[in-house]
Amino acid sequence: MLEVRGLKAWYGEAQALDDVDIDVAEGEVVTLVGRNGAGKTTLLRSLIGLHRHVAGSIRFAGTELVGMPAHRRARRGLGWVQDDRGIYASLDVEENLLLPPVVSDRAWPLEKVYDAFPVLAERRRAAGTTLSGGEQQMLAIARVLRTGARLLLLDEPTEGLAPVIVQRIGEIIREVKAAGVTVLLIEQNVKFAATVADSHYLLAQGRIVAHLGNEEFEARESELLEHLGV
Numbered sequence: 001m002l003e004v005r006g007l008k009a010w011y012g013e014a015q016a017l018d019d020v021d022i023d024v025a026e027g028e029v030v031t032l033v034g035r036n037g038a039g040k041t042t043l044l045r046s047l048i049g050l051h052r053h054v055a056g057s058i059r060f061a062g063t064e065l066v067g068m069p070a071h072r073r074a075r076r077g078l079g080w081v082q083d084d085r086g087i088y089a090s091l092d093v094e095e096n097l098l099l100p101p102v103v104s105d106r107a108w109p110l111e112k113v114y115d116a117f118p119v120l121a122e123r124r125r126a127a128g129t130t131l132s133g134g135e136q137q138m139l140a141i142a143r144v145l146r147t148g149a150r151l152l153l154l155d156e157p158t159e160g161l162a163p164v165i166v167q168r169i170g171e172i173i174r175e176v177k178a179a180g181v182t183v184l185l186i187e188q189n190v191k192f193a194a195t196v197a198d199s200h201y202l203l204a205q206g207r208i209v210a211h212l213g214n215e216e217f218e219a220r221e222s223e224l225l226e227h228l229g230v
């Protein structure tokens, strides 16, 4: 579904990504793991079209994305869940959910969203920012599913959340996968990544240094923690 080939990215003269190749098949959950500054956010922003100083190829469902503006990539089904969650304080939960335009016939109707996230149904009239961090993360994910996105791009969804909420986010990602949505997720939490993903790309200094299936990733967890500092 997503094929990245020879992707390079720059900030001015400084190169942040070099020759990145990534494949994500339909229905898979794939993580991108690496320490601070490795280039994870740059890669995600390059995929969604917010970072435009790039070279190489990003094919999504057969279409080349490089050169295409971000809003058109969103309409093709790239669903970005922002790391700051992007919840509007002045809108309630339901208004936040209904804000982005529907992009495809895979769009989740509100009833389906509320079935999957009962806590959002309970709090449908609550102002966005009165939600806890975990609830805001759920709202951000639910909002993208409601648009009908085919590929969910998550930027550190567990950052700053309590362990019990991290567990819930893991369940949500597994539910999203079961619903047939493909997921690419940036994650620094190696233990969490191993509970949700089929495979993992390790990024160091702007390059992919390994692509591991989840079994190997789990087996090498302590080594990865030590060498990657993640």
Ligand SMILES: Nc1ncnc2c1ncn2[C@@H]1O[C@H](COP(=O)(O)OP(=O)(O)OP(=O)(O)O)[C@@H](O)[C@H]1O
Residues within 6 Å of the ligand: 011, 014, 016, 034, 035, 036, 037, 038, 039, 040, 041, 042, 043
């Ligand atoms: N706006 C910017 N201007 C210049 N250099 C930048 C900018 N943003 C990131 N960089 C550089 O690009 C490289 C990759 O940064 P990036 O933010 O993609 O890493 P990351 O893996 O997402 O790290 P983090 O987990 O800290 O967000 C780093 O060397 C960083 O200093």
